[in-house]
Amino acid sequence: MSAVRTRPDLAISGEHKELRSMVRELMADTSSSATLREVMETEDGFERKTWSTMAQLGLMALLVPERYEGLGQGPVEASIVFEEMGRALYPGPYFASVALATNALLCSGDGAACSDLLPGIAAGSTIATVAMAEAVKPWSSPNTVCTSARRNGDAWILDGSKSFVPHGHVADLLLVTARTDAGLSLFAVEPAEAGVETHALTSLDLTRRLAAVSFVGARARLVGADGGADPVMASTVDRALIALASEQAGGAARCLEMSVEYSKQREQFGRPIGSFQAIAHRCVEMLQRVEFARAASHYAAACQATQVDELPVAARVAAAYCGRAYRWVATENIQVHGGLGFTWEHDAHLHYRRSWASETLLGNAEEHYMAVADRVGLGPPEEVA
Amino acid sequence: MTENPPLQEFLAEAEAFLASRYPRREAEDRRPFQWGEGSDEVRVFQEPDPDEESEAMPRIRAWRAALWDAGFAWISGPPEYGGRGLPRSYEAAFSSLSRKFDVPGDAALTVSLGMIAPTILRHADERQKQEYLPALFRADLIACQLFSEPDAGSDLASIRTRAVRDGDVWKITGQKVWTSGAHLADVGEIICQSAPGPRHHNLTAFMVDMHAPGVTVRPLRQMTGGASFNEVFLDDVEVADSARLGAEGEGWRVALTTLSYERNAMGHSAFGGAGILSTDRLMQLIRHAGLANDPLVKRRFGELVTELRVARYAQEITAERMRAGQAPGPEIALNKLALSANMARLGEFVVGILGPRAIADTGEWGTYAWTSVVLGAPGYRLGGGSDEVLKNMIAERVLGLPRST
Numbered sequence: 001m002s003a004v005r006t007r008p009d010l011a012i013s014g015e016h017k018e019l020r021s022m023v024r025e026l027m028a029d030t031s032s033s034a035t036l037r038e039v040m041e042t043e044d045g046f047e048r049k050t051w052s053t054m055a056q057l058g059l060m061a062l063l064v065p066e067r068y069e070g071l072g073q074g075p076v077e078a079s080i081v082f083e084e085m086g087r088a089l090y091p092g093p094y095f096a097s098v099a100l101a102t103n104a105l106l107c108s109g110d111g112a113a114c115s116d117l118l119p120g121i122a123a124g125s126t127i128a129t130v131a132m133a134e135a136v137k138p139w140s141s142p143n144t145v146c147t148s149a150r151r152n153g154d155a156w157i158l159d160g161s162k163s164f165v166p167h168g169h170v171a172d173l174l175l176v177t178a179r180t181d182a183g184l185s186l187f188a189v190e191p192a193e194a195g196v197e198t199h200a201l202t203s204l205d206l207t208r209r210l211a212a213v214s215f216v217g218a219r220a221r222l223v224g225a226d227g228g229a230d231p232v233m234a235s236t237v238d239r240a241l242i243a244l245a246s247e248q249a250g251g252a253a254r255c256l257e258m259s260v261e262y263s264k265q266r267e268q269f270g271r272p273i274g275s276f277q278a279i280a281h282r283c284v285e286m287l288q289r290v291e292f293a294r295a296a297s298h299y300a301a302a303c304q305a306t307q308v309d310e311l312p313v314a315a316r317v318a319a320a321y322c323g324r325a326y327r328w329v330a331t332e333n334i335q336v337h338g339g340l341g342f343t344w345e346h347d348a349h350l351h352y353r354r355s356w357a358s359e360t361l362l363g364n365a366e367e368h369y370m371a372v373a374d375r376v377g378l379g380p381p382e383e384v385a
Numbered sequence: 386m387t388e389n390p391p392l393q394e395f396l397a398e399a400e401a402f403l404a405s406r407y408p409r410r411e412a413e414d415r416r417p418f419q420w421g422e423g424s425d426e427v428r429v430f431q432e433p434d435p436d437e438e439s440e441a442m443p444r445i446r447a448w449r450a451a452l453w454d455a456g457f458a459w460i461s462g463p464p465e466y467g468g469r470g471l472p473r474s475y476e477a478a479f480s481s482l483s484r485k486f487d488v489p490g491d492a493a494l495t496v497s498l499g500m501i502a503p504t505i506l507r508h509a510d511e512r513q514k515q516e517y518l519p520a521l522f523r524a525d526l527i528a529c530q531l532f533s534e535p536d537a538g539s540d541l542a543s544i545r546t547r548a549v550r551d552g553d554v555w556k557i558t559g560q561k562v563w564t565s566g567a568h569l570a571d572v573g574e575i576i577c578q579s580a581p582g583p584r585h586h587n588l589t590a591f592m593v594d595m596h597a598p599g600v601t602v603r604p605l606r607q608m609t610g611g612a613s614f615n616e617v618f619l620d621d622v623e624v625a626d627s628a629r630l631g632a633e634g635e636g637w638r639v640a641l642t643t644l645s646y647e648r649n650a651m652g653h654s655a656f657g658g659a660g661i662l663s664t665d666r667l668m669q670l671i672r673h674a675g676l677a678n679d680p681l682v683k684r685r686f687g688e689l690v691t692e693l694r695v696a697r698y699a700q701e702i703t704a705e706r707m708r709a710g711q712a713p714g715p716e717i718a719l720n721k722l723a724l725s726a727n728m729a730r731l732g733e734f735v736v737g738i739l740g741p742r743a744i745a746d747t748g749e750w751g752t753y754a755w756t757s758v759v760l761g762a763p764g765y766r767l768g769g770g771s772d773e774v775l776k777n778m779i780a781e782r783v784l785g786l787p788r789s790t
């Protein structure tokens with residue numbers, strides 16, 4: 001156990017800058033607006049070719065420790081990649097495989113499962129995701145998990161259904177929460193097995209589809225301790241929220257760029273609309289949120305990297321701030337563009353859709369505010385692994 | 386090139402210095418905020434009683450002189466101007482160490498050290514750097530900033546105070562306003578109109594002696610009731626050409642540097658009195674009001690803390706960039722915009738908790754004292770430029786939008 005550090009390391013290195021420009025170039029080459037619109041209409045919703053290129057560059061291996069055939073990089077490096085993918089609305093299962101599944105396996109502390117499952121994820125040959133939420137009320141609480149698991153010799157058998165699973169329709173590996181006699185537990189399930197059925201849901205976010213999965217006597221592997229998934233999922237969600245916050249900061253930054261470019265070139269009343277204070281000040285308010293969202297997500301990732309004691313607070317602060325910031329900037333971006341911004345052809349709505357979906361995916365700002373209040377010490381302490 | 390001493394060694398030396406001159410603070414003073422104990426003062430502006438303030442100044446000057454002699458006054462400064470040439474992390478470590486001792490506060494020197502000294506370092510000539518930098522860090526000289534005028538507020542470039550050259554001297558006549566700390570200052574960074582030339586190229590900056598004949602300082606009473614700023618009248622004040630800061634006609638650039646450091650200083654949550662933005666203090670207030678289990682209060686508190694923390698994270702990232710050698714650019718004003726918005730949020734939240742105890746003083750500890758945040762927030766929002774002026778500046782200089790007309 002390392003000593004608690006009180007300040008995160010906020011320095012940006014040359015390697016960080018190289019990583020950012022590498023991912024930005026890759027995204028520009030492979031995820032242009034035209035390509036995005038083509039692939040979002042396909043069944044998979046993303047391009048396998050780009051996914052292999054990303055794998056070759058080691059992007060899926062970033063968070064995986066070297067002993068599991070990964071690159072052993074940290075959350076700060078990952079947050080740079082997520083920010084760039086958020087800018088480009090990258091439609092592939094990167095968030096599902098890296099932010100959700102990789103973190104869930106790492107948080108489980110199950111060495112055997114990590115050895116068996118992480119190398120495939122790191123190589124990009126396994127697309128993995130996490131299935132937590134169910135279509136019950138209230139869906140966001142792990143306490144409402146109805147999916148159940150029972151032991152059958154060495155294996156486990158799963159029954160129930162999950163929903164809102166990011167990229168569940170293309171996953172080769174599902175990490176599923178289910179209830180056993182001992183409590184909430186985590187299981188690895190291969191959707192190709194008998195008794196698993198997956199289908200993509202019509203999703204608000206056209207660039208990140210959610211799926212429903214049902215299990216009828218499906219074979220599963222227990223990951224971590226029987227009944228031990230509550231703290232595992234709590235830290236998985238925190239880590240995934242930090243990644244999501246970085247994506248949101250990147251998406252917001254792209255929306256701001258669109259608004260600024262447009263307000264320089266669009267003329268009304270004989271001058272560029274950006275020369276009107278009403279528009280200029282709106283753009284500055286967008287910049288404020290973009291810069292602070294970038295600061296919040298970077299800070300939270302840096303806290304995670306060195307396990308600073310601010311981490312539990314910073315994770316939810318970033319989640320609450322970045323979620324609202326992205327949605328606000330994406331909303332205003334449409335207004336700055338006028339009628340053009342309301343057309344199907346303009347990318348503004350793709351960000352707008354993503355911003356609503358991301359803000360809701362792992363709990364919304366209302367829930368994060370309550371968590372922030374708890375975690376700074378107003379309420380009872382929460383259990384986080 | 387000599388190696389830096391290890392931080393531990395440096396701190397041991399610092400501790401020996403501090404311990405030899407100043408008593409350690411009682412453990413009680415260093416204890417986290419306790420409801421009902423000690424002073425319940427919360428302030429946005431430092432507005433000390435004038436008598437207390439003039440009594441405190443000699444003690445502050447003596448402290449700075451002792452720091453200077455021991456090599457701790459300007460730890461990260463360049464050695465050629467009396468700095469220690471050590472990384473900023475050493476400076477931060479020293480300042481947290483010094484809080485364990487009963488040393489005078491540096492709030493009266495924020496303008497001198499946080500705004501004027503960095504401007505001199507950037508724009509002054511070699512001789513001026515030698516003259517002013519050691520003196521400012523020793524607090525032999527305390528500086529103020531003479532920018533705004535009755536007819537040049539948001540439109541700062543239309544300054545009317547004139548500097549007329551007469552051989553090797555300039556004669557300055559005009560009126561400045563909203564000058565924080567002018568009543569304590571020995572020297573002022575002043576921006577004057579020096580030539581009829583085109584806008585932004587007709588201004589020149591000087592270091593003017595605040596004790597020179599022709600300088601009159603009058604305090605202004607603020608809506609809070611206190612007086613921390615002044616109006617300054619200049620009547621044919623002589624300034625040597627050797628006190629000119631930067632080239633003739635380059636005053637606007639000099640002013641922009643000072644303003645960006647000002648916005649950095651104002652965006653810093655430490656500015657404006659300790660404890661206002663303390664989460665712990667707010668939680669004790671909520672508990673004292675018996676509202677810790679109210680979900681609505683909890684949700685609003687969570688939102689407030691989120692906004693305060695994000696602003697703090699952004700500041701820490703700015704500080705890290707400055708440590709890495711980046712000068713604050715126009716984007717620094719975002720931190721100031723955020724802090725003034727947060728000050729308003731804070732007032733709203735706290736008054737919501739206090740209810741009528743915020744509108745009349747019942748004598749209850751820790752309640753009515755918060756009104757100084759409510760009363761100070763509008764001034765904080767104006768200081769260093771109104772929101773609108775800052776947004777115009779950011780739109781042009783950060784986003785590259787066309788000038789608004």
